[in-house]
Amino acid sequence: MALPDFEAWAIFACVVDHRSFSGAAQSLGLSKATVSKAISRLEARLGTALFHRTSRRLTLTDSGRSLAEHAQRILAEGQAAEEQALESAQAPTGLVRVAAPMTFGVRHVAPALADFMSEHPGIEIELALSDARVDIVAEGIDIALRIADLPDSSLRARRLSAVSSHVVASPAYLARAGTPTHPAQLAEHPCFGYTNIANPTWLFQGPGGEVAAVRATGPIATNNGEAMIPALLAGIGIARLPDFIVDRELATGDLVAILPGWRAPPVALHLLTPPSPRRPARVELLIAWFTERFRNICEREGKHADSRITAP
Secondary structure, rough: OOOHHHHHHHHHHHHHHOOHHHHHHHHHHHHHHHHHHHHHHHHHHHHHOEEEEEOOOEEOOOOHHHHHHHHHHHHHHHHHHHHHHHHHHHHOEEEEEEEEEEEEEHHHHHHHHHHHHHHHHOEEEEEEEEEOOOOOOOOOOEEEEEOOOOOOOOEEEEEEEEEEEEEOOHHHHHHHOOOOOHHHHHHOOOEEEEOOOOOOEEEEEEEHHHEEEEOOOOEEEEEHHHHHHHHHOOOOOOOEHHHHHHHHHHEEEOOOOOOOOOOOOOOOOEEEOOOOOOOHHOOOOHHHHHHHHOOOOOHHHHHOOOOOOOOO
């Protein structure tokens, strides 16, 4: 079996990109004659002309247009294979752009990145913290950590950990206003809102499969769950927050979890990446690092898991 003339296919892809033999030759560091001979060789092998040539213009034939995409794919695959081999042979370098929720990012992602960079000093990190949902493809993000019940999308997603959460209030608030024993009673209390969720209705499933829903309204709404803590400690109302935000306050007794046995729709910590099947070695390294570091982290740290929520 005769092997394809890969060099000629790659040169053809470059000529298509530059729309000229001389431009392709300059880009590849070859002579114009070498480029011309490669195209002629490929045309002879395929039995068809790839270009219409005039003294002033070079245009693709119908056959050339139909084959250009194949040529560009061959070149791209070859370049990607060489890049991967080179990265494997030396310590990875370059920039990785990461997005994460604000509080989880400060408390967990930033320390994980510090440890990662200590082991891989050639890799640079750009960390963007926001509780808003980011379009990682449009923003050029390599890795996003997201806490949510993910909708179907073209993104590649890996589930790392379930996220536990609680409906919480201060002992002083509960002593003054009473302790709700059913989600419906939350309608009688000020409940803090999370503005990154379009629907403020809190859903619960209770013992025996009972379903309850309550519209959370109150004097405070914010796009970051940790910002609710001072108002909770001041006894202003009730909030629904994940373990990694309220664990300390629950452990010290500054906040109390209420509505035991009632669960909200489950969510999880996910690692998202763009849909491209090929990633640089530096990105693969950080994905593996996050996967190991955060696997079941919220479940391990959740010592008071009474419910699960759509978490800020």
